[in-house]
Amino acid sequence: MADISITQAHKLPHKKAKAAAQKVADQMAEEYDMESEWNGDVLLFKRSGVSGRLTVSDSNAHLEIKLGFLLKAFAPTIEEKVSAKMKKVFGAKA
Template sequence: MPDIRIAHAHDLPQEEARRAAREVAEQIARDYQVEVEWNGDVMQFQRPGVNGLLVLAPNEALVEVSLGFLFRSFAPVIEQKLAAKMRKVFG
């Protein structure tokens, strides 16, 4: 079960939604120094202590993050930051 789960509805055309998802992915990679890999509309990211995915569906973007012991205390801050970015890019 993920420590953070953020689902955000959107009404963007798929190509715009992909651009928005890439923007979220870039922030995740920059802020948490994770390796990012795209497979279609699913982005997986990981580093020691942090792993998760971003799934882009036609009307929803979903981010799930699992945190290791050392990162769990930062879960509220990470969730707040991710939720704010998703609101910004997905409307």
């Protein structure tokens, strides 16, 4: 079960939505030493204490994050920051 679950609607073409998700994954890899890989339309990511998946569909992006024990206390803060990032990347007007 995910500790954080966010769905962000978008109006991007599917290819652009996946490209946007990849751009964020590249930033996360650089900033947080996070690994990621695509499995179809699902971007799987992980690092010590965090794992999850971002599923990109034609109309939304759905993010599920599992946090390790030490990070669970920060779940509300992490969710707020990730939600803001998703709105920016996928478009709040979608």
